[in-house]
């Protein structure tokens with residue numbers, strides 16, 4: 001079926017607005033060709049005549065999954081186990097003073113957890129380095145906007161490449177042998193790790209932050225703010241201040257930073273902020 005090849009300026013503007021309001025991503029005009037290239041495949045797949053028809057489908061999809069597929073097409077889900085070395089070193093140096101020793105409670109949020117490597121790394125880290133691990137009440141909340149990513153995270157099966165840099169003893173301690181895509185060798189996270197993690201869908205831009213009843217000791221909000229404009233970042237960081245205890249930490253990606261001084265975060269190490 002012939003289809004309109006060009007994403008017009010007018011229709012691109014509609015996509016820009018939708019993406020900004022629903023996801024907080026500010027797509028500039030120079031991304032028009034990229035969006036057009038990525039969406040052309042969808043016109044063929046859904047047998048549509050033009051980009052406007054596609055826009056209508058995405059806008060009217062009540063499940064929001066079309067919108068999320070769109071976000072996935074323009075952003076990345078790239079993640080890895082123990083990403084950002086220096087942050088794990090900081091955690092190791094400070095682990096004895098970071099958590100509530102009196103109540104022996106740890107609450108950590110991996111906001112934008114993608115396929116789960118981040119929350120599983122946090123848990124493996126705690127298991128390796130927290131004294132009396134079993135005496136602590138530990139809960140990790142792992143959220144993402146993408147149901148597909150959450151499904152992968154919950155399944156917890158990773159291709160060999162994803163764990164290639166992990167020390168051998170950890171691979172055998174925390175994973176079972178599994179079969180990956182196309183029969184490849186893979187590694188499945190053991191159930192005893194999974195039980196500490198709750199996976200949920202949450203949109204950091206439009207989500208209702210009042211659903212969180214408890215405060216967090218640490219929030220990992222890494223490599224997602226990079227997609228948001230300054231105003232959206234500030235709004236998200238301001239919501240976080242209400243969910244953190246005084247002295248709690250926020251870990252961001254190495255190319256992200258907290259600019260707004262009014263928000264009361266203090267940089268304590270590269271890409272690590274403490275709430276004053």
Ligand SMILES: C[S@@+](CC[C@H](N)C(=O)[O-])C[C@H]1O[C@@H](n2cnc3c(N)ncnc32)[C@H](O)[C@@H]1O
Nearest residue numbers: 076077078079112114145146203204222223224
């Ligand atoms: C590059 S990954 C980051 C994964 C992990 N935090 C890390 O640093 O390795 C970005 C993730 O942000 C998610 N994301 C994008 N926009 C989001 C939003 N508005 N709310 C929640 N998650 C979002 C994407 O689905 C993706 O999984």
